Amino acid sequence: VPHDQTLFEERHLCYISPLGKGNFGCVELCRYDPLGDNTGELVAVKKLQPNKGSNLEDFQKEVKMLSVLHCDYIVKYRGVCYSMGRLSMSLVMEYLPYGSLTGYVWTNRHNITTRRMLLFSSQICKGMEYLQTQRYVHRDLAARNILVANESLVKIADFGLTKVLPFDKEYYRLSQPGQSPLFWLAPECLNENKFSHKSDVWSFGIVLHELFSYCDNRCLMFILNYNNMFFCSVVYSLMKDCWTYDFDKRPSFSDLSKKVENMIQDDR
Numbered sequence: 001v002p003h004d005q006t007l008f009e010e011r012h013l014c015y016i017s018p019l020g021k022g023n024f025g026c027v028e029l030c031r032y033d034p035l036g037d038n039t040g041e042l043v044a045v046k047k048l049q050p051n052k053g054s055n056l057e058d059f060q061k062e063v064k065m066l067s068v069l070h071c072d073y074i075v076k077y078r079g080v081c082y083s084m085g086r087l088s089m090s091l092v093m094e095y096l097p098y099g100s101l102t103g104y105v106w107t108n109r110h111n112i113t114t115r116r117m118l119l120f121s122s123q124i125c126k127g128m129e130y131l132q133t134q135r136y137v138h139r140d141l142a143a144r145n146i147l148v149a150n151e152s153l154v155k156i157a158d159f160g161l162t163k164v165l166p167f168d169k170e171y172y173r174l175s176q177p178g179q180s181p182l183f184w185l186a187p188e189c190l191n192e193n194k195f196s197h198k199s200d201v202w203s204f205g206i207v208l209h210e211l212f213s214y215c216d217n218r219c220l221m222f223i224l225n226y227n228n229m230f231f232c233s234v235v236y237s238l239m240k241d242c243w244t245y246d247f248d249k250r251p252s253f254s255d256l257s258k259k260v261e262n263m264i265q266d267d268r
């Protein structure tokens, strides 16, 4: 029987440190070290806090959704770890050493260029385009949910609120107001609990705003040195496109991908 690479044995999963908390439970940095010689790989392990509202069923859906995604711009699923005799499970993902985009951009705000921001924006668009091909609506696209793999690669993560569109509708209507932080939500989400690829586009506009204001939401420190004024205004018009009130008139992620690619070409 071929060894199941996606099954992690709890006894070999060595806790190292906490990575963060979410509304579901927590994510921890662990080393999966079956040889017991510290040569095992580092992984991010998402543990469900059973009593924290989100139940095992939702968690199992999140695991299933992530396990079928294969894209360079989406955090990689590694597998699951069962404990307490399959009564509880953890989601094992690749560990991205540079952490969340929020922290990365703020820490590196003095030497991060417009070009690199545009590269990150383009990668997020491509990741979202891929999600759209799977009919996934992320519903929580924000800089805090983007991870940095290295100086020139970011990945979309945290599929805890993601929904799959029904086959016959291009939007998902929540039965009651969701848990996404309001600032990132499109008007139709707030007014009608309607989520779609276009409401993810609205959130992408907020991510652009976060990126180009160095994830410092207190003030709009746009990149104001004069040679960037051009990009500043072009980036600003891109954000405004994403914030078109009527979701039918909002650009798609493939439209946005092309626009950002053109801006990167123009930046040569």
Ligand SMILES: C[C@H](Nc1nc(-c2c[nH]c3ncc(Cl)cc23)ncc1F)C(=O)NCC(F)(F)F
Pocket: 019, 020, 021, 022, 026, 027, 044, 075, 093, 094, 095, 096, 097, 098, 099, 100, 144, 145, 146, 147, 156, 157, 158
């Ligand atoms: C609750 C957890 N929070 C955090 N995670 C990490 C992290 C570093 N490196 C990582 N590598 C793989 C993963 Cl899954 C997380 C991290 N860093 C800071 C955090 F606050 C989380 O999942 N946040 C959502 C998202 F993953 F999108 F950032």
